[in-house]
Amino acid sequence: MDWLQVAILALVQGLTEFLPISSSAHLVLVPVLTEWGDQGLAFDVSLHMGSLAAVVLYFRQDLVRMSVSVLDYLRGRTLDADGRLAGWVLLATFPVGLAALIFKSPIETVMRSPLVIGMSLIGFGLLLGYADWQRRSGRSEYQLTFKDALLIGGAQALALIPGTSRSGITITAALLLGMSREGAARFSFLLSIPVIVLAGGLEISELIRAPEPIAVSALLVGAVLSGISAYVCIHYFLTFIKRIGMQPFVVYRIILGLWLLWVFW
Template identity: 80%
Template sequence: MDWLQVVVLSLVQGLTEFLPISSSAHLILVPVLTPWDDQGLAFDVALHIGSLAAVILYFRHELKRMTLSWLASCRGHQSDEDGQLAWWVLLATVPVGIAALIFKGPIETSMRSPLLIGVSLIGFGLVLGYADWRKKGERSEYQLSLKDALLIGGAQALALIPGTSRSGITITAALLLGMNREAAARFSFLMSIPVIVLAGGLEVFGLIREPEDVAWVALLLGTLLSGISAYLCIHYFLAFIKRIGMQPFVIYRVIFGLWLLWFFW
């Protein structure tokens, strides 16, 4: 891997992991528009570690409270709002885990069509636009019920369809359930932690089964750039949607989706 490839892939991963614009849709363009070879599993793991470190660092105070409260509830103590939120985040991960096990084969083969990605970008983008445009909710992430968490988790399973966007579909579901924009995004980002852990774990398992040469400098740089870009993305995204909302991302998705349909038709 050359250094430009390291920088481009790291920034694409770090930025698109949390924006509602689909990382898979953007990553598919890299081999199309460049002569670069596949970056390998080791580099994919490094990029996931960077994104994971960013979201944990950003929400470190909330995660500390949630973890302590969750552990207390496991010991039989009554769960407070932080412990309950931790349970909802964990339970919301169950649907996507089950769906990934069932549909892993088709997702990695027939469902990676650029045309399908284009349709997903447009279709789910318009749903996000509707959810953001309708009457704005006032509920925070601490006001969710078990049913709400499972519904958002079920929506997260749809993100296995390339072009959907994990953050986009979970924010859409949260908005439709009456959450405000910032709360919907925060819950989506918290939900990303177990998902990234699971996805990264599968890649690590694949790397153990089929070891490859490791370019440690490239891995460290990729992890650092992915983490920094992801952290800045989370910070500015939360500030942006509070003032402007989701519509610019909807417009971007539709334009990008139409371009993919035109380019690959």
């Protein structure tokens, strides 16, 4: 890979990982528009690690409070709001992990069609638009219940369908359950941490079993660019949705989905 390819792929990964517009759709678009070859598993791992570092850094204070609360609970103290939030994050991660194990083969083969991605972009985009339009109240991530976490986790499993967008479907489910835009987005970002860890762990295990040549400098630059762009994306996305909402992303998803259907039909 040349440095332009490294930079573009890293920025695409960092920006689309957390926006509700589907990173898989954009990673399909890049080789179509550029005719670049596959960047390799090692580079994928480095980009995911950059995104993970960004979300952990951004929510570092929340994560510290959640960890302290869980440790205090294990020592016999009463579980507070931070501890419950940590529990809801773990609970909402189980469905996607289970679904990934069961449906791994069709997801990696049949469902990676650009047509599937295009239809998912449009269908789940319209659902996001409806959820944002009809939102009823403004609960924060600290006001979630066991049922809420389980339902959002179940919705997150749908993100295994390429084009759905993990952040998009979890924000959609949270909005439908009566959360505020910011609360829905914050919970979605917290959910990304165990999901990226699990996905990264699987990629690393595959890399160990089938080692490939590694260009260390490209991996480091890719990880840094992915991390910086992801951090900036999280910050400005949370500010943006409080004032404007999800509708611009819905319009973008529909346009991109229609374009993919037109090109690949």
